[in-house]
Amino acid sequence: MKRIGLKIAILAIFASTVSANSSWAGESAAVRNCTWCHGTGAQGYTVAPRLAGQRPQYIMSEIRSFREHARNNPFSKQYMWGAVAALDPHTARDLANYFATIQPRPANDGDHTLASRGRTIYMDGIPEANIVSCYACHGPNAEGVRDIPRLGGLSYSYLKGRLEQWGQGYHSTPGSPMPMVATHLGPEEVEALTSYLSFVK
Amino acid sequence: MIGARSVEADAPGRRRGGRIVKATVLRLTLLTAVLAVALSVSGHAQERMAPARGGLEAKLEYCKTCHGLQGQGYLGYFPMPRLAGQQPEYIEAQLRAFIERRRSNPVMRNVAHVLSPSMITALAMHFRHLNPPPFGGAPRGSIATGKRIYEEGLPEANVPACSACHGAEGKGQNEIPRLAGQVYQYTVGQLSGWKSERGQGTAVDTSAIMAPTAHNLTRSQVEAVAAYVSSLQ
Numbered sequence A: 001m002k003r004i005g006l007k008i009a010i011l012a013i014f015a016s017t018v019s020a021n022s023s024w025a026g027e028s029a030a031v032r033n034c035t036w037c038h039g040t041g042a043q044g045y046t047v048a049p050r051l052a053g054q055r056p057q058y059i060m061s062e063i064r065s066f067r068e069h070a071r072n073n074p075f076s077k078q079y080m081w082g083a084v085a086a087l088d089p090h091t092a093r094d095l096a097n098y099f100a101t102i103q104p105r106p107a108n109d110g111d112h113t114l115a116s117r118g119r120t121i122y123m124d125g126i127p128e129a130n131i132v133s134c135y136a137c138h139g140p141n142a143e144g145v146r147d148i149p150r151l152g153g154l155s156y157s158y159l160k161g162r163l164e165q166w167g168q169g170y171h172s173t174p175g176s177p178m179p180m181v182a183t184h185l186g187p188e189e190v191e192a193l194t195s196y197l198s199f200v201k
Numbered sequence B: 001m002i003g004a005r006s007v008e009a010d011a012p013g014r015r016r017g018g019r020i021v022k023a024t025v026l027r028l029t030l031l032t033a034v035l036a037v038a039l040s041v042s043g044h045a046q047e048r049m050a051p052a053r054g055g056l057e058a059k060l061e062y063c064k065t066c067h068g069l070q071g072q073g074y075l076g077y078f079p080m081p082r083l084a085g086q087q088p089e090y091i092e093a094q095l096r097a098f099i100e101r102r103r104s105n106p107v108m109r110n111v112a113h114v115l116s117p118s119m120i121t122a123l124a125m126h127f128r129h130l131n132p133p134p135f136g137g138a139p140r141g142s143i144a145t146g147k148r149i150y151e152e153g154l155p156e157a158n159v160p161a162c163s164a165c166h167g168a169e170g171k172g173q174n175e176i177p178r179l180a181g182q183v184y185q186y187t188v189g190q191l192s193g194w195k196s197e198r199g200q201g202t203a204v205d206t207s208a209i210m211a212p213t214a215h216n217l218t219r220s221q222v223e224a225v226a227a228y229v230s231s232l233q
Helices: A002-017 A029-038 A056-067 A074-085 A089-101 A112-124 A156-167 A177-185 A186-200 B002-010 B012-049 B054-067 B089-098 B108-112 B116-127 B143-152 B182-191 B212-218 B221-233
Strands: none
Touching: A029 A074, A029 A089, A056 A074, A056 A089, A056 B212, A112 A186, A156 A177, A156 A186, A156 B182, A177 B054, B054 B116, B089 B108, B143 B221, B182 B212
């Protein structure tokens, strides 16, 4: 948290002194409001996930979930509920489309030794343990589709946090099967899956 | 613990009594802690194993994670068919086809091969009694065309009326599947790729009945029929 606060302060000073002809001038204020936390080039930063390359319909659906307070984990409450409160649907759509066009970079922060186990769980699930295949919804390369998010290359810590939160009873999009999926995953499966996904290009 | 310390400090003249109180408080604290740990462990175990009746209930929840919480179907990266109200004989036949690789599907092969014959029967019987509204989302423009093809066929193209086998209301019978309320994208995908998914290998497979019909339908006719059946309750 301290790091984020510090970063915001530094960025604020930087932004206030930067000259108008820098690359920042090309980004709208609305985009900058997102990238303060979501990282340079929207590639993600600590608890704030990468938005680059994310499915635009997913970004819009999450903005709606924050606005309606359906997505209610602690960081969502602390940051995103306020961040989207004054965001009109038109701007939300423009932001979603903008971030979707940025080339995403994989976080590569998982455990390499678990990646192949993670890939097996991603593709096949563990039918004996009633763990479903992630591939069926998120696609062969974890690219997502429509309002189903791209998972490939998101950071290990972000993905792990989300899966754990569903298991703890926090919510996201209404009607999502993810809480049910997550309650069946044990800690080792979460480690392996999120490690694998962090390396997917 | 704070309680124990304050008793000792407030009553230095009653050391004996204080010690008894302290011991009692300590014991209570310890007991509470043990209970809390035990409860949280059992709570966690229950959560992980939920629902408790391991076999069938847990497997049904697993099916419904992808096929919709009420078995109404779902759109993931792939369309997941509606299972609600499906003919049990059809579900059993298809699960066996996945296991025997007569029907190729990268997800369902893994899902089906761990199911025992009695589990397959129990799952199939469960879905027959579900009756959620259709998943919806099909284009509405071609529903009238689809209804005509469904009820009359396309004699000039050697397409028999769908209703002849699947029933006037699309409920199916025995191994012939219910089509009513089926997810539009799923039906389109199946009819467009019939021969690449169904009837694989050399074993006899009832899906061969549909192969010529699927072949003779154009893409727009497939879409019209799929839109019509998806709207049936």
